[in-house]
Amino acid sequence: MKIVIIGGTGLIGSKTAERLRKQGHEVIAAAPNTGVNTITGEGLAEALKAAEVVIDLANSPSFEDKAVLEFFRVSGGNLMAAAKQAGVKHHVALSIVGADRLPDSGYLRAKVAQEKIVRESGIPYTILRSTQFLEFLGGIAQAGTVGDTTRLSTGNLQPIASDDVADFVAQAALAAPANGIIEIAGPERARLCDFVARYLKAIGDSRAVVADPDAQYFGTRLEDGSLVSDDKPRLGRIDFERWFATAPRK
Template structure:
């Protein structure tokens, strides 16, 4: 199959392209750097010509609420319109666990809008929602730092390795459209502030991490199960200890 991976040069997309190519598919990485711009439409029709599946793992360059909403809605409409012209049969989009439970977050509201467009489009679809990635622990801490102190809400957290996310996205891309949502998460549920504290310690970062129930996450104040699966979910194989082991061993 020809499978076009939008955002195919990023953290998840790069891995998805590699997995699909290893499985014998014609995997095409589509991104502005490869001449495909889903905001302007430049290169989209050419990239999708002959495609069976489109995987969208792209992300907004700006997380400002208006910018991120504009990015996800414009990009998704561009793709869905082009997919209908090209006869694409399956649209797979990567989203986030808890999108529909955190309306105060501009970023997550934008992901909800993206999902709604995919559901209402004329192409078969699958939504894969993932929890936060291990790889983003430092960025989370940076965004939560106030006066040198990292403030993190003490709620349930179930981070996942990007490699596991990529594997589940690739599996969805090679399967039939589910017309539903699949949630994927890491194998261990921990407390958010404890995870960040451990991740920074593993990285040699001595910033103080404080449990703060009022600390926002992507603009939302969280409750206990805001950003973890509430029902069945596919669990990744990589634990946080597995993820940090190679660096610890060096």
């Protein structure tokens, strides 16, 4: 089966492609650096010829509110139009748990807009909503750091390893379209500030972590359940300790 992965050279895309190829599928890793651009349309129709499944893992190069919304609207619109023209039978999109609960976040508003395009396309689909990746803990820490102090939200986090995400994406691509949302999450849940403190301690970083219920998380305030799923999510197998033991060090 021919499967096209938009964003196929990124973190999740490359791992998903590897899994699907090992199962004997023809996989096209589509990205601007491979000649496929969902914003300009370059190479899109050619890449989708005879494809049965499209996996959309594309991400905006800018997280500024207007730019990210424009990216997902244009990219999503172009992709769905080309997929319909090519007769694609299943569209899989990766989104974020809590996207519809945090309207103050421009990025999450853009993901909601992307989901709407997918739902209204007329193409059978599966939307996978994932919790935050364990690989993002360092970036979350940096975003909350001023000087030697990292001030972070007390909202809950249930981060998932990218390897587990790739497994779930590959499984969704080979399954029948859900025509709905499937949520995925890591096996451990704790306060965001506590997860980051655990990460910083593990890497030997001496920054002090301050737990602050009002601390902004990329422009929005979190409630306890903002970024976690209580809707019977599919759980990954990799906990923090297992992930950290094998995670590449920069």
